[in-house]
Amino acid sequence: MKHELKLYCDTTRLSDLRIFLSEILQNTSLSEIEQHQVTLAVDEVCANLIIHSHGCNGEEFIQIGVEKDAGLLKIEIRDSGEGFNITEYREPEINHVKKAKRKGGLGIILVKKIMDKIEFETSGKQNTCRLFKNLKSK
Amino acid sequence: MLKIETTKETNYHLIQLIGEVDASNSVELDEAIVDLIEQEAKNILIDGTQLDYISSAGLGVFMSYIEDFEEKNITLVIFGLNEKVFQVFKILGLDHLINIKSKKIEAVQEIE
Numbered sequence: 001m002k003h004e005l006k007l008y009c010d011t012t013r014l015s016d017l018r019i020f021l022s023e024i025l026q027n028t029s030l031s032e033i034e035q036h037q038v039t040l041a042v043d044e045v046c047a048n049l050i051i052h053s054h055g056c057n058g059e060e061f062i063q064i065g066v067e068k069d070a071g072l073l074k075i076e077i078r079d080s081g082e083g084f085n086i087t088e089y090r091e092p093e094i095n096h097v098k099k100a101k102r103k104g105g106l107g108i109i110l111v112k113k114i115m116d117k118i119e120f121e122t123s124g125k126q127n128t129c130r131l132f133k134n135l136k137s138k
Numbered sequence: 139m140l141k142i143e144t145t146k147e148t149n150y151h152l153i154q155l156i157g158e159v160d161a162s163n164s165v166e167l168d169e170a171i172v173d174l175i176e177q178e179a180k181n182i183l184i185d186g187t188q189l190d191y192i193s194s195a196g197l198g199v200f201m202s203y204i205e206d207f208e209e210k211n212i213t214l215v216i217f218g219l220n221e222k223v224f225q226v227f228k229i230l231g232l233d234h235l236i237n238i239k240s241k242k243i244e245a246v247q248e249i250e
Contacts, residue, residue: 010162012162014160014161033221033225036191036225036226037226040191043160043193044193044194047195094230098201098204098205098235099205101203101205102201102202104198105198106230107193107194107195110194110226110230113229113230114229
C-alpha cells in the first residue's frame with residue numbers, strides 16, 4: 001500500500017509530515033528509535049526543500065510517497081523547481097560546523113547516517129529524492 | 139509546537155523546552171539563549187525532560203554557541219533527554235561536544 005502526502009512549503013507544516021510518517025512507521029518492524037530517526041531524516045530533506053528550493057512559499061508543495069515492499073521501506077520525495085541533489089552534496093565535518101558557528105549543515109549528515117540508501121533523479125522539472133530503510137523480517 | 143520557559147535560579151538560568159524543536163521554531167530557542175547571553179548568564183541549564191523531538195535546526199543552535207561559550211566561560215548543560223532525542227545527539231557525536239547529563243541533579247553539580 002502506498003501512502004501519499006501533499007506538503008505545502010511552510011515549515012509549520014513539518015509537524016503534519018511527522019504525524020503522517022509516525023502513523024505509517026508504527027506498523028513496521030522498525031524499533032521506536034528507528035521510527036523516530038526515519039521521521040527525522042524525511043523532516044530534514046523536506047525542511048531543506050521548503051527553505052532552500054521553495055523559499056517558504058506556502059503556495060508551492062512537495063509530495064511524499066511511502067511504500068513498504070519486500071523488507072524495504074521506500075520514501076519518495078518529489079518536487080518541482082530547482083533541484084537539490086543530496087547524493088552529490090558534500091556535507092561538512094562536524095568540527096567545521098562548530099568552528100564556523102553555523103546553524104545549518106547538520107541535516108544532511110543526519111539523513112545520510114540514518115538511511116540505508118539515497119537516490120536522486122531529475123526528469124524535466126520534476127525532482128525525486130528516494131530514501132530507503134531496510135526492514136527486518138518479523 | 140514548542141514552549142520555552144526560562145527561569146532564574148540562584149546559581150544558574152534554566153531553559154525548559156516543552157514539545158518539538160524543528161525548522162519552524164528553532165529561532166525561538168536561539169532567542170532564548172541570546173537573551174541569557176545579554177543578561178550575562180554564566181551557567182545555563184537546558185531541561186530536556188519534556189522535549190519530544192529536535193531536528194538539525196535545533197541542534198545547530200546548540201552547535202553554534204559551543205565556541206562562544208568556551209571563550210566566554212559560559213557553562214551549558216543539557217539534562218533529561220529521552221532516549222529517542224538523545225540518540226539524535228549521538229548520531230552527530232554531539233554527546234562529545236556538549237555536556238549532557240541524565241538527571242537535573244547531575245547537571246547542577248556540573249556548575250558548582
